[in-house]
Amino acid sequence: MNFNTSIIYRLLFIFTISLAITAYSQVKTQGIPDIKNYKRTEYKGGTQNWDIDQDKNGNLYFANNTGLLKFNGTSWHKYSLPDNSAIRSLKVDNSGRIYVGGNNEFGYFLSDQKGNLTYHSLSKLFNKNKKITKNINIIWKIHCFEDEVIFQAFSKVFFLKKNKLRYMEAKNRFQFSFLINKKLYFQDKKLGLLNYSKGKFTRLKGTSAINNSEIWAVFPADSKLILATLENGLFIYQNNTIRPWQTEANEYIKKNSSLGGCMIKNKLLVFNTVLNGIIITDFNGKIIQHLNRHKGLQNNTILKSFEDNKNNLWLGLDNGITFITENSPFTFFDYSYNMSTVYASLVYKNTLYVATNQGLFYHSWNDIFLDEPFKRIEGTIAQAWNIQLINGQLLCASNNGALLIENNRVAKILDNKGYFGFLAIPDHPNSIIGESYNGFSIFEKDGNNLVFKNSVAGFEETTNTFETLIDENFLWLKKNPNLYQMKLSDDLKKFEEIKIHTKINDTYTGIGSIQRLKNKIYFQTHNHFYRYSKEQEIFFEDKKISLLFKNMPTLNTVIEDGDENIWYCFNETLGVLQKNKSGNYIKKQIPFSNLSGNLVNNYISINAVNPNNVFIGLTEGLAHYDFNISNNFITQPTVYIQSLSFPHDTIITGNLFDNSKNYNLEYSSNHVKFTFSSPIYENPQSTTYSYKLEPFEDNWSSWSSSSMKEYTNLKEGDYVMKVKVKNSYGLESRPDQLFFTISPPWYRHFLAYLFYIILAVVANYIIYNRIKLKIRKNKYYETIEQRRLYLEKESKIRKGQYELEKEIEKLKNDNLQIQILAKDKELVTNSLQVVKKNKVLNGILQKVKEIDIKALDEPTKFQVTKLNKSIVKEVSNDKSWKSLEKHIKNVHFDFLKRLKEKYPTISPRELDLATYLLMNMSTKEIAEILNISIGGVELARYRLRKKLGLNKKENLIGFLMSI
Known part of the structure; x- marks a missing residue:
C-alpha cells in the first residue's frame, strides 16, 4: 500500500466515523430543526432563565429571575421564594424534591397533600449563626452527588444529608462546579480544579494554568476533559496538562464567549455563547449546527442548555425560553434561508435549486450547509412552478416563461408564455414538450442550443396541473374530472387524436391521479391502479400495485423516487412505501404526520437525492428528511391528570407522584373539574385528549385539543376518571386514571340509613303498641258507642213512637178538625137554607097579613091567626143566623x-x-x-x-x- 492510498483510506475512515456519529446523534448538518420560542408573556415570568431540569414525569423546571417555573406541556406555573428573589440554580431529585438556590437563600419545593408546591428554606437552619448566613451570595450550582445534595456558592459549599445540613468554606474562592461521569469538580480561583469525594477536596494537577479564566462547562471526552471558558476559548485537560483545543469550535467561542453547555446523547457538544446563539460540534471540534437569532432563536445570549429525556434541547435565554427538536430526522429551510412556498426542488452540479412563489433560488450543496441564505436567480422574480433537468438542459417553468438556467443565471428565455412543466418525448431525443398556461409547446435542440419550435395545435385549454405524463404512444393529461388521451403527430405539430375518459372503471367514477411507477404509467381511482392496453384499448388493474395501498384513505398524489420508494399523499398527509433490499415495501407514515397541513395542496414536491437527503416542499419553506436517522424520536406519549377541582378546593394531582389515592368528596362538591397535561413538547398544538368518567360514561369522548373537562351534579358513588392523549404522530398513550368517591348527602349516608332503620324499628314498635292500645281503646269506645247507639236508637224509637203517637194524634185532630170544618160548611149551607126558609116564611107571613081576617069566619080566622103566630114564632125563635156566624168564623x-x-x-x-x-x-x-x-x-x-x-x-x- 503506497502513501497516497493510505491517506485515502484514513480519510474514508474518518468520513465514515463522522457520518456514523452524526447519524447516531440525530443532529443534522442541513437546515435547522424545528424551533419553538416561549416569550415571558407566555410563561408569566422574568426575562432570564439560568438553569433547567426535568422530573421523572417529564415536567420541566426553569430557574427564572422571578422564581421557579414549571411547564407540563400544557400550562405554565410559577412558584416564588419568600422574598420573591431570583433563582439561579435548581435540581430535581428522584423523590420529587425541587432544590433551588438564589441570593443568600436555598431550599427546596415539595408538594403537600393537595399537590401545592410549598417552599422549605434550608438556609434558615443557620439563622442562629449569622457568620454562616452572612454573605452566602448566589447559589450557582446544585448537585445530587452520592448520598448528598450539594449547594455551591462562591464562598461556601453546603451539604445536605439525611435532612442534616453542614457547610465548608472555600479555601480561596470557588467559581463553578461540575458533575461529570459521577465525579464532582470545583474550580478554585487559585488552586485550579478540585475533585470532591467523601467530604474531601483533591487538587487536579496542572489545572492552575487557567486560574484566571472562568470555566463555565466541563465535558468528558474519553480520557480527557474539554473545558469551556468564558472569554479564553476551549481547552483540553489530559495527562495533567492543559492546552488550547485548536479547533473550529475554539475559534468560534473565542469570538463569542462561552456560557457553558451540555451534551446530546454523550456524542455531541452544545456550547452556549454570549453573542451568537449556540453551536453543536462533534468531539473533533467540527461545527455541525449553528443556531442563532437569524436561524430562529429569540435571543443570542444563551444562559443554559439542557437535553431532555427525549434528547431534544431546551435553552434558557437572557430573554425567554427556546425548545429545539434535535431528535428528529427533519430539518427545515424556512424564512431564515429566504424560503417561501416551495413547488419543486432539484440538485444539479452541487447546487440545490428551489422553485418558489417568489422565484427560483439556489444554494451550494455540500454535506454541511453554511449560514448563508438561498440566493435568487436574477430574472426569476415571479411564480416558479418547476425546476427540471431534461436531456441535459436545466429548465425552469415559471410565470415569466420557459427559462433555460446555466451557471445560476437565466441563460435564455425560450418562450414568454407561462409554463407549468416540461416532459421528454420518447423516440424524440432532441425534443421537449412544455405544458404552458394554454396548451403545449415543442422545444428542440439545435446543436448545443435549445430553441422554441412550435405550439401543438388541437388543445388550447388551461391545464393548471402537473399531472401530465407521456409514453411512446400517448400524452396523458388529468384535468378534473376527466382524463385526456392525446396522440402527437409524427412532426409534433398537432394532436392527431384526443379521447376524453370520464372513468377508467365501471365501479368507480373519476380519476384520482396519474403517475409513473416502475417506468410505466398508472392511473389511480379509489386506490385501485390501472394501466392502459393499446392493443385492446381498455384499462386493466394491476392488483399487485393496488394491494400496496389497500386499507388506506383515498389517495390524491403518488410519486416514485429514484430509489423506487413510493410516496403518497391523502388529505394533505404524506407517507412513503420504502423499498428495502429484498424488494418489499415498508410503510412509513407516522414520521411525516407533523408535515400535515403544511404541504402544498395539489402540488406535492418530493425530491429524493439519496436516502440521506430527501427534500419536501412546504407552504413555508423546504423540509429535509434523512431515511438513515433512527425513528426513535417517535415514542408513545404519556398523559397525566393535572388537577382535580371542586367547590372551594383544588388538588394538583400532577405534582403528586403517587396517584393511586382515592379522593373522597362531599356531596356538596359533586361539581368537579379536571385538567390534563402531557409532556409533549413537539408540535403541542396537535396534541389531543380523550377522556371517560366511569361509570358515568360508557364510551371515550371524541379527540379534542381541550385539556379540561367539567362534570356537574354527579350522583354519589365511586368514580374513575380516565384520560389518554394522542400526539402529532397519531400515537396514543396509556390511560391515566384518578379515583374519587362522592359521598352521599347526609340524608342518604350509610349512618343515615342505619338511623332510618333504627328509627323505623322504633317507630314500628311505637306504632304497634299505639295500635294495640288504640285497638283496646277502640273496643272500649266501640262498646260505649254501641251502648250509646243502642240507647240513642232506643231513644229514637221512643221518640219515633212519641212522634208517631203525636202524628197520629195530630192526624186525629186534623181529621176531627176536617170533620168539624166539614160540618161547619154543612151548617153554613144549612144556615143559608134556614135564612132562605125564614125569608120564605116572612113572605108567607106577609101574605097572611094581607088576608082580611074580618071577612073570614071564626074557625078560619082562628086557623089563620094560629098560622100567623106559628110563623112568627118560627121566625122569632130561629137561631140559625147566630150559628151561621159562629161557624163561618171557625172555618x-x-x-x-x-x-x-x-x-x-x-x-x-x-x-x-x-x-x-x-x-x-x-x-x-x-x-x-x-x-x-x-x-x-x-x-x-x-x-x-x-x-x-x-x-x-x-x-x-x-x-x-x-x-
Whole structure:
C-alpha cells in the first residue's frame, strides 16, 4: 500500500466515523430543526432563565429571575421564594424534591397533600449563626452527588444529608462546579480544579494554568476533559496538562464567549455563547449546527442548555425560553434561508435549486450547509412552478416563461408564455414538450442550443396541473374530472387524436391521479391502479400495485423516487412505501404526520437525492428528511391528570407522584373539574385528549385539543376518571386514571340509613303498641258507642213512637178538625137554607097579613091567626143566623186572623163582609144575610176596598184570596 492510498483510506475512515456519529446523534448538518420560542408573556415570568431540569414525569423546571417555573406541556406555573428573589440554580431529585438556590437563600419545593408546591428554606437552619448566613451570595450550582445534595456558592459549599445540613468554606474562592461521569469538580480561583469525594477536596494537577479564566462547562471526552471558558476559548485537560483545543469550535467561542453547555446523547457538544446563539460540534471540534437569532432563536445570549429525556434541547435565554427538536430526522429551510412556498426542488452540479412563489433560488450543496441564505436567480422574480433537468438542459417553468438556467443565471428565455412543466418525448431525443398556461409547446435542440419550435395545435385549454405524463404512444393529461388521451403527430405539430375518459372503471367514477411507477404509467381511482392496453384499448388493474395501498384513505398524489420508494399523499398527509433490499415495501407514515397541513395542496414536491437527503416542499419553506436517522424520536406519549377541582378546593394531582389515592368528596362538591397535561413538547398544538368518567360514561369522548373537562351534579358513588392523549404522530398513550368517591348527602349516608332503620324499628314498635292500645281503646269506645247507639236508637224509637203517637194524634185532630170544618160548611149551607126558609116564611107571613081576617069566619080566622103566630114564632125563635156566624168564623179563623194583623183598623162588620166575599157570595145573598139593601152592600164593599188600599183596577175577591 503506497502513501497516497493510505491517506485515502484514513480519510474514508474518518468520513465514515463522522457520518456514523452524526447519524447516531440525530443532529443534522442541513437546515435547522424545528424551533419553538416561549416569550415571558407566555410563561408569566422574568426575562432570564439560568438553569433547567426535568422530573421523572417529564415536567420541566426553569430557574427564572422571578422564581421557579414549571411547564407540563400544557400550562405554565410559577412558584416564588419568600422574598420573591431570583433563582439561579435548581435540581430535581428522584423523590420529587425541587432544590433551588438564589441570593443568600436555598431550599427546596415539595408538594403537600393537595399537590401545592410549598417552599422549605434550608438556609434558615443557620439563622442562629449569622457568620454562616452572612454573605452566602448566589447559589450557582446544585448537585445530587452520592448520598448528598450539594449547594455551591462562591464562598461556601453546603451539604445536605439525611435532612442534616453542614457547610465548608472555600479555601480561596470557588467559581463553578461540575458533575461529570459521577465525579464532582470545583474550580478554585487559585488552586485550579478540585475533585470532591467523601467530604474531601483533591487538587487536579496542572489545572492552575487557567486560574484566571472562568470555566463555565466541563465535558468528558474519553480520557480527557474539554473545558469551556468564558472569554479564553476551549481547552483540553489530559495527562495533567492543559492546552488550547485548536479547533473550529475554539475559534468560534473565542469570538463569542462561552456560557457553558451540555451534551446530546454523550456524542455531541452544545456550547452556549454570549453573542451568537449556540453551536453543536462533534468531539473533533467540527461545527455541525449553528443556531442563532437569524436561524430562529429569540435571543443570542444563551444562559443554559439542557437535553431532555427525549434528547431534544431546551435553552434558557437572557430573554425567554427556546425548545429545539434535535431528535428528529427533519430539518427545515424556512424564512431564515429566504424560503417561501416551495413547488419543486432539484440538485444539479452541487447546487440545490428551489422553485418558489417568489422565484427560483439556489444554494451550494455540500454535506454541511453554511449560514448563508438561498440566493435568487436574477430574472426569476415571479411564480416558479418547476425546476427540471431534461436531456441535459436545466429548465425552469415559471410565470415569466420557459427559462433555460446555466451557471445560476437565466441563460435564455425560450418562450414568454407561462409554463407549468416540461416532459421528454420518447423516440424524440432532441425534443421537449412544455405544458404552458394554454396548451403545449415543442422545444428542440439545435446543436448545443435549445430553441422554441412550435405550439401543438388541437388543445388550447388551461391545464393548471402537473399531472401530465407521456409514453411512446400517448400524452396523458388529468384535468378534473376527466382524463385526456392525446396522440402527437409524427412532426409534433398537432394532436392527431384526443379521447376524453370520464372513468377508467365501471365501479368507480373519476380519476384520482396519474403517475409513473416502475417506468410505466398508472392511473389511480379509489386506490385501485390501472394501466392502459393499446392493443385492446381498455384499462386493466394491476392488483399487485393496488394491494400496496389497500386499507388506506383515498389517495390524491403518488410519486416514485429514484430509489423506487413510493410516496403518497391523502388529505394533505404524506407517507412513503420504502423499498428495502429484498424488494418489499415498508410503510412509513407516522414520521411525516407533523408535515400535515403544511404541504402544498395539489402540488406535492418530493425530491429524493439519496436516502440521506430527501427534500419536501412546504407552504413555508423546504423540509429535509434523512431515511438513515433512527425513528426513535417517535415514542408513545404519556398523559397525566393535572388537577382535580371542586367547590372551594383544588388538588394538583400532577405534582403528586403517587396517584393511586382515592379522593373522597362531599356531596356538596359533586361539581368537579379536571385538567390534563402531557409532556409533549413537539408540535403541542396537535396534541389531543380523550377522556371517560366511569361509570358515568360508557364510551371515550371524541379527540379534542381541550385539556379540561367539567362534570356537574354527579350522583354519589365511586368514580374513575380516565384520560389518554394522542400526539402529532397519531400515537396514543396509556390511560391515566384518578379515583374519587362522592359521598352521599347526609340524608342518604350509610349512618343515615342505619338511623332510618333504627328509627323505623322504633317507630314500628311505637306504632304497634299505639295500635294495640288504640285497638283496646277502640273496643272500649266501640262498646260505649254501641251502648250509646243502642240507647240513642232506643231513644229514637221512643221518640219515633212519641212522634208517631203525636202524628197520629195530630192526624186525629186534623181529621176531627176536617170533620168539624166539614160540618161547619154543612151548617153554613144549612144556615143559608134556614135564612132562605125564614125569608120564605116572612113572605108567607106577609101574605097572611094581607088576608082580611074580618071577612073570614071564626074557625078560619082562628086557623089563620094560629098560622100567623106559628110563623112568627118560627121566625122569632130561629137561631140559625147566630150559628151561621159562629161557624163561618171557625172555618175562616186563620184568614180573619191574618187580615186583622195586616189591617188592624178593619171593623168586625167589615171582617164579616170580607168573609162572605171570600166565600164567593153574591151581593144579593150578602144583603139577605146582613139584612141590608143591595146598595148597602155596595157601599160596604167600597169602604172595605178603601181600607185595604185597593185601586179600581184591582180585584177585591182575588186580593182577599191572596191573603
